[in-house]
Amino acid sequence: MRAKKLYGVQFRLILTTLLLVAVLIGLYRWIAEAAPAPISPVNSQATPEAREVLKMLYEIQGNRILAGQHDYLEVPDVYTEDIAEATGTYPILHGYELGAIMGQSSREVHEQRLGVINSAINWHKQGGLVTMTYHAPFPGMAYEWQYVKRPTTQQEFDQMLTPGTSLHVSLLKQLDEVAYYLKKLRDANVPVLWRPYHEMNGEWFWWGEKKRFKALWALMYTRFTEKHKLHNLLWVWSANAPNRWSAPLQPFAVSQDQVDVYGLDIYDRDYQHAYDEQIRNLAGSKPVAITESGEHPLPILGNDGIRNDYVWFMTWGKKLHESNEKADTLRLYRHASVETLDGVTQGSSREVNGNR
Numbered sequence: 001m002r003a004k005k006l007y008g009v010q011f012r013l014i015l016t017t018l019l020l021v022a023v024l025i026g027l028y029r030w031i032a033e034a035a036p037a038p039i040s041p042v043n044s045q046a047t048p049e050a051r052e053v054l055k056m057l058y059e060i061q062g063n064r065i066l067a068g069q070h071d072y073l074e075v076p077d078v079y080t081e082d083i084a085e086a087t088g089t090y091p092i093l094h095g096y097e098l099g100a101i102m103g104q105s106s107r108e109v110h111e112q113r114l115g116v117i118n119s120a121i122n123w124h125k126q127g128g129l130v131t132m133t134y135h136a137p138f139p140g141m142a143y144e145w146q147y148v149k150r151p152t153t154q155q156e157f158d159q160m161l162t163p164g165t166s167l168h169v170s171l172l173k174q175l176d177e178v179a180y181y182l183k184k185l186r187d188a189n190v191p192v193l194w195r196p197y198h199e200m201n202g203e204w205f206w207w208g209e210k211k212r213f214k215a216l217w218a219l220m221y222t223r224f225t226e227k228h229k230l231h232n233l234l235w236v237w238s239a240n241a242p243n244r245w246s247a248p249l250q251p252f253a254v255s256q257d258q259v260d261v262y263g264l265d266i267y268d269r270d271y272q273h274a275y276d277e278q279i280r281n282l283a284g285s286k287p288v289a290i291t292e293s294g295e296h297p298l299p300i301l302g303n304d305g306i307r308n309d310y311v312w313f314m315t316w317g318k319k320l321h322e323s324n325e326k327a328d329t330l331r332l333y334r335h336a337s338v339e340t341l342d343g344v345t346q347g348s349s350r351e352v353n354g355n356r
Contacts, residue, residue, distance in 0.1 A: 042257050045231045050191040053129060054234055054260055057287040061309040065301075066339045067332070068093030068131065068314035070292070073100055073112050076119045079320050086326055087333040090341040093193075094123045095314045098178055099135030100143035109143055117184045124190040128341050131193035131236070131291075131314065134178060138206045140170035152206040161215050175220055179228040186232040195291060196220060198238040199265055202246040209247060217254040238263035238291040241275050249278050256284070261311070263291030271299045276308055287311045294319040296332045 039058045041050055060066070069080045069091045076096055084090045096116050100109040120130045137147035139160060160167040185192055197217060203209045207216060217237075224230040237259045240246040262283035264275055279288050290297055290313040297313045320329070333340060 041234060041260055043225050043231055043233070043235075045225070045229075046234070047186070047189065047191060047232045049189055050232055050234050053191045053193070054287075057261065057311045060311055060339070061287060064337055064339050065297075065310055066093045066129065066312035067091035068095055068312050069320065070095030070133070070314050070316045071097070072317055073097040073109075073116060074102065076116045079315075079317055082320060083329070083333070086329050087340075089333055090128070091333075092127075092339050092341045093129045093131055093312050093314060094120070096120055096130065096132045097135065098132055098181060099137070099148065101135055101137070101145040101148055103142065103144050106143075113181045117181055120185060120192075121188045121190055124188070126341065129193065130185070130190055131195060132182075133198060134196045135205075136174060136178075136197070136207075139167055139174050148206065149204055150206045152210075154211060157207075157210045157216075158212060161212060161219065171219075172223070175223050176228075179224060179230060182224070182230050182233065183228060186230055189232070191232050191234065193236050193261065194233040195236040195238045195263070198263075198291065199240040199246070200252045201242065201249060202240045209252075213252050214254045218258060221258045234260040236261045236263055236289070236291065238265060238289075239279070240264070241266045241270055241272070242278055243270055243275075249282055253282055256286075259286070261287045261289055263289040265292035266290055266297070267292075267294040269295045269299060271297065290314065292316045294323040296324050296328050298328060298332060301332075301335050301337060 039051075039055050041054050043050075046054075067083075069083050071077055071079050071094070073096075080091060080094055096119070098113060098116065100112065104112065120132075123130060135148045137143055138150040138152065141147040141150070156167065159165045160171050162168055182192065182194070197205075197207045197213070197220070199205060200208055200210075200213050207213060210216070221235065224233065235258060237254060239249050239252065241264050242248050262279055264279050266275070288309065289311050290300075293313055293315055296315060297310070300308055300310060315324070332338060
């Protein structure tokens with residue numbers, strides 16, 4: 001009888017222990033799922049300024065969206081100034097170009113890139129954020145638009161990634177040339193949302209729709225972070241909206257540990273929930289942005305706030321005037337959820353680039 005009673009006590013003890021373990025496992029899973037995603041750049045040596053920008057992007061997801069405007073290499077401030085003239089405020093995000101496409105000489109390109117760098121440094125000092133696009137000509141060819149859009153075979157692309165080939169040498173030379181200017185921003189403590197090889201899921205650029213795009217991205221990432229110590233860069237993977245003119249996103253995804261922010265280029269007011277789902281599936285918990293737009297992204301802005309979690313938009317150059325009415329620009333920049341440069345420097349205590 002005593003043995004039977006002892007057995008019952010042991011059974012209840014085992015059952016209680018198992019239930020306690022199950023509760024603890026469930027609690028651990030709940031805590032893990034509820035815990036915020038780690039806010040850390042993919043480059044473990046990222047500068048404090050770059051870390052602060054990324055932290056801010058995580059914080060504003062679903063609450064605020066940064067206003068951005070792109071300007072061209074040859075005239076790096078024109079359209080940003082047009083925004084200020086039209087609205088009385090500046091975008092907080094200034095988009096710049098380091099690619100040359102107008103048939104310039106090497107000397108002209110050098111001077112124009114220095115102009116971009118000086119503008120970006122000044123913009124940072126004013127409290128603004130910097131993003132840079134790079135329309136790269138086919139390696140070894142002139143600074144002309146036709147060579148950015150040069151039809152390229154998969155075999156040529158593979159040679160570019162193969163050490164010892166002339167195309168590989170030309171590619172490395174091209175990367176080192178651009179790194180020279182990015183180092184000037186690094187030395188001035190300017191963090192850069194770096195957006196190379198964009199719209200890779202379209203066929204219009206030489207790097208577009210290539211089977212080994214991931215290897216091209218990795219080559220630049222490694223050379224910039226390891227050889228050139230460009231720790232001021234935050235890496236932005238920016239695809240075209242997966243519409244009828246371009247392919248789905250997944251085949252051109254790169255390693256998650258080489259991307260800080262994911263983005264879509266969206267034109268013709270083609271803001272679709274299906275696109276949001278595709279980019280979010282790739283990004284996971286990382287920030288996503290509208291990295292280019294022709295028409296202002298008013299459809300994603302509700303009366304009471306943002307209808308999704310894009311962290312910035314960037315209107316493309318001359319599209320500011322060609323594709324938008326002045327009234328829409330004014331409406332966009334006065335929206336309660338849109339963050340402008342004046343809104344930050346005059347009223348917010350949030351640090352956006354290491355400055356208040």
